[in-house]
Amino acid sequence: MNDSSTWHYENFDSTGSAIGYRITRKLDEAQSPFQKIEIFESTDWGNIMLIDGAMMLTTKDNFLYHEMMSHPALFTHADPKRVVIIGGGDCGTLREVLRHPGVESATQCDIDEQVTRMAEKWFPELCESNSDSRAELLFDDGVAYMAHCPAGSVDIVIVDSTDPVGPAEGLFNKAFYESCFKALKDDGILVQQSESPLMLLDLIKEMRAEMGKAGFGTFKTLPFPQPCYPTGWWSCTLARKGGSFDFRTDDARNKPFVTRYYTADIHTGALATPPFVAEALGE
Amino acid sequence: MNDSSTWHYENFDSTGSAIGYRITRKLDEAQSPFQKIEIFESTDWGNIMLIDGAMMLTTKDNFLYHEMMSHPALFTHADPKRVVIIGGGDCGTLREVLRHPGVESATQCDIDEQVTRMAEKWFPELCESNSDSRAELLFDDGVAYMAHCPAGSVDIVIVDSTDPVGPAEGLFNKAFYESCFKALKDDGILVQQSESPLMLLDLIKEMRAEMGKAGFGTFKTLPFPQPCYPTGWWSCTLARKGGSFDFRTDDARNKPFVTRYYTADIHTGALATPPFVAEALGE
Numbered sequence: 001m002n003d004s005s006t007w008h009y010e011n012f013d014s015t016g017s018a019i020g021y022r023i024t025r026k027l028d029e030a031q032s033p034f035q036k037i038e039i040f041e042s043t044d045w046g047n048i049m050l051i052d053g054a055m056m057l058t059t060k061d062n063f064l065y066h067e068m069m070s071h072p073a074l075f076t077h078a079d080p081k082r083v084v085i086i087g088g089g090d091c092g093t094l095r096e097v098l099r100h101p102g103v104e105s106a107t108q109c110d111i112d113e114q115v116t117r118m119a120e121k122w123f124p125e126l127c128e129s130n131s132d133s134r135a136e137l138l139f140d141d142g143v144a145y146m147a148h149c150p151a152g153s154v155d156i157v158i159v160d161s162t163d164p165v166g167p168a169e170g171l172f173n174k175a176f177y178e179s180c181f182k183a184l185k186d187d188g189i190l191v192q193q194s195e196s197p198l199m200l201l202d203l204i205k206e207m208r209a210e211m212g213k214a215g216f217g218t219f220k221t222l223p224f225p226q227p228c229y230p231t232g233w234w235s236c237t238l239a240r241k242g243g244s245f246d247f248r249t250d251d252a253r254n255k256p257f258v259t260r261y262y263t264a265d266i267h268t269g270a271l272a273t274p275p276f277v278a279e280a281l282g283e
Numbered sequence: 284m285n286d287s288s289t290w291h292y293e294n295f296d297s298t299g300s301a302i303g304y305r306i307t308r309k310l311d312e313a314q315s316p317f318q319k320i321e322i323f324e325s326t327d328w329g330n331i332m333l334i335d336g337a338m339m340l341t342t343k344d345n346f347l348y349h350e351m352m353s354h355p356a357l358f359t360h361a362d363p364k365r366v367v368i369i370g371g372g373d374c375g376t377l378r379e380v381l382r383h384p385g386v387e388s389a390t391q392c393d394i395d396e397q398v399t400r401m402a403e404k405w406f407p408e409l410c411e412s413n414s415d416s417r418a419e420l421l422f423d424d425g426v427a428y429m430a431h432c433p434a435g436s437v438d439i440v441i442v443d444s445t446d447p448v449g450p451a452e453g454l455f456n457k458a459f460y461e462s463c464f465k466a467l468k469d470d471g472i473l474v475q476q477s478e479s480p481l482m483l484l485d486l487i488k489e490m491r492a493e494m495g496k497a498g499f500g501t502f503k504t505l506p507f508p509q510p511c512y513p514t515g516w517w518s519c520t521l522a523r524k525g526g527s528f529d530f531r532t533d534d535a536r537n538k539p540f541v542t543r544y545y546t547a548d549i550h551t552g553a554l555a556t557p558p559f560v561a562e563a564l565g566e
Contacts, residue, residue, distance in 0.1 A: 007294055007301055016327025017510065018290055020301030044299025044482065061481060061514075063559075198344060198510060199327065225508060225516040227300070227481060231344075232515015233508040260559040269552020276346075276543040 005043055010055055012230040015199040019055065019228065021045055027122060032114035034167050039122045045228070047122045049090065051115070051162060057090055059123065061227045065193075066092035066126075067262040068224040068270070069236050073156050073191040074100050075255075075267065076238065076247040080155040081105070084183070086142035086171060088160035089115030092126040097158070098134060099257040105134050111167055113139035143170045149183035157184060159192035164203070172207060177214035177239075186241060190216065194237040196230050197223045201280040204237060208281070211239045220245040221281065222270035224261070245271060288326055293338055295513040298482040302338065302511065304328055310405060315397035317450050322405045328511070330405045332373065334398070334445060342406065344510045345375055348476075349409075350545040351507040352519050353379035355553065356439050356474040357386075358535040359521065359528055363438040364388070367466070369425035369454060370444035372398030375409040380441070381417060382540040388417050394450055396422035426453045432466035440467060442475035447486070455490060460497035460522075469524055473499065477520040479513050480506045484563040487520060491564070494522045503528040504564065505553035507544070528554060 009020035021042045028039040038050045046059020057065070070093050074080050081104045083097050089110035097106045110116065116137065120127045129135060138145065146157070157180045161168040170176055171192075180190050190211065194204045208219045216239040226234035238245060252264035273283060292303035304325045311322040321333045329342020340348070353376050357363050364387045366380050372393030380389045393399060399420065403410045412418060421428065429440070440463045444451040453459055454475075463473050473494065477487045491502045499522040509517035521528060535547035556566060 007292070009290070009292055009301060009303060011290055011303065011305070016305040016325060018292060018301070018303030018305075019515075020292060020294065020303065022294070022299040022301075042299060198508070223508070225481070225506070225514075227514040227516060231508075231510040232302075233510060258558075261557045263555060263558060265555030266552070266557060269549070269555050272546060272548030272552050274544045274549060275541075275546060 008040065010053065015196060015230045017230060019230065019232070021048060023048065028118060030114050030118060032112050034112045037114055037118050039118060049118065049122070052166065054162065055228050056162070057092070057123070058228050062092055062126070063260045064224055065226050065234065066096050067259050068222065069093050069158060069160055069191060069193060070096035071252070071259065071262045072222055072236070072247065072267050072270065073158065073189050073238055075252040076245055077155055077189050078187060078248070082154050083107070083156045083158065084109065084146070084149070084154050085158045085160055086146065087162070087168065088158065090119040090123060090126050091116060091130055092123070093158055093160045094135060095126055095129040098129040098132050101256060103134060105136065107136040107138060109138040109140055109142045109145040111139065111141055143176055143179070146176060146179035146183055149179065151182050152185050154183045155185060155188055157188070157190045159190070161193065163195070172210065174210045174213045177211045177216065181215045181241070184241065187243065188241065190239040191236055194221055194235045196233055197221065197235045197274070197277050198231050198233055201277065204235065205281060207237060216240065217242045218244070220271065221273065221277065223274070223277070224270060291323065293336065298479060298513045300513060302513065302515070304331060306331065311401060313397050313401060315395050317395045320397055320401050322401060332401065332405070335449065337445065338511050339445070340373055340375070340406070341511050345409070346543045347507055348509050348517065349375035349379050350542050351505065351553070352376050352441060352443055352474060352476060354535070354542065354545040355505055355519070355530065355550050356441065356472050356521055357383050358550065359530040360438055360472050361470060361531070365437050366390070366439045366441065367392065367429070367432070367437050368441045368443055369429065370442060370451065373402040373406060373409050374399060374413055375406070376441055376443045377418060378409055378412040381412040381415050384539060386417060388419065390419040390421060392421040392423055392425045392428040394422065394424055426459055426462070429459060429462035429466055432462065434465050435468050437466045438468060438471055440471070440473045442473070444476065446478070455493065457493045457496045460494045460499065464498045464524070467524070470526065471524065473522040474519050477504055477518045479516055480504065480518045480557070480560050481514050481516055484560065487518065488564060490520060491522070499523065500525045501527070503554065504556065504560065506557070506560070507553060
């Protein structure tokens, strides 16, 4: 192994656990108006992005997250044409969304342009759809963007943010969810990353409660592996104004693009809520 | 948080990643003829057992592993009556196996009695079926035990061991698998923990190759979350002499016992091999 490698650890207070990586060197660093962004090279995980010291993504395992943040929602909606991504500055979710030929426009609104500039440089594969004519990249406040979104204009809102502290705090409360609710069409879907199903069920409960206050009526939390996040097990929560989480199984089975994790059967599997999660969420 | 807490990290050379826990104190320690066993108290994961410094289990998340090491195999076999567990000294797998009313006898053969003594003391809930009249606890060499097992006498062999280094090294090669093959009835199933599907696919491939040399004809690797093991994503591999991995779905759906993770739908989901895993395994 590389003689100059060292171990970088991140302690997660809320889970009482830590995750670490063997890194070889710091590749880049920038202080934006919002946060400090660092890129490290690792021995086994490719490049790693940290924001304010918190793990954001690695070359090796980000496909799990990006595929699960997008395809379950897009195959649940009957015909998603207009997608908004709040956060998502690394552009990986945008890339997955644009794999769907039926999507006519996808707007990514991340407050920090510097995240995207770093992603273009160190995770270019995630940015390969940024010049797609259907893509719009905005660098602005996602809370304000959603508040000003025309009513009933959006099919899917994907909230691909950091944890509910710091710049992303405003993306986890009733006021923001009300903006999403208003912007969505009647059959619209809101998706948000919802932390660890093992250790952070209270957060998922709280998130659902706030979404409920904003008008959303049905919820489904889909777990998936995500080694670089606390406990290595993560989730996204889908919310609808009403209606079920049945998905277009045949379309997912015959999707005209390649994925590394997501399949129709993986989607079906993720809909199977483990009993201890169902119990905690009162399902 | 507890002022005296400290962070304990374990670096995994083979994955270039680390996992850590916030621990409050060491509860116990023993040096057996085979290995050093330590028990720590943690802030969020209950008790933790380390063997030679390597994480074995936590109170919080062991149910994921123990349920997935047992129920998929037991619901795949048409009528499992005789089960052998090699390793498994914490007795958690034994407990899950004995939840099946049809099981007539389950032998657990772990080389290190001290592991079971420590489990009885610090993880008593895992040992609650040790006095079941169907249970036999042996403290002996699992390789020798399987070599002397009467031919065609066993329905399911579960290899619930540490990693393929140290005492468990002999449980990952053709000679051991030949003993299992001989001991199993024609419709028998071998199950073995098979490490991380994200980072250790070469190991799974090698394991399958050795099983194949011993005569096993069909294989299925089921992923599941296991936060305390490298990458937080783990797997078990099932091997059969022949035949499929269809399972008794209705029996699993109507099982007469409670589980916290395993359900028929979770089982179906785990049978959905992610494309990147299928590709690496040549499926």
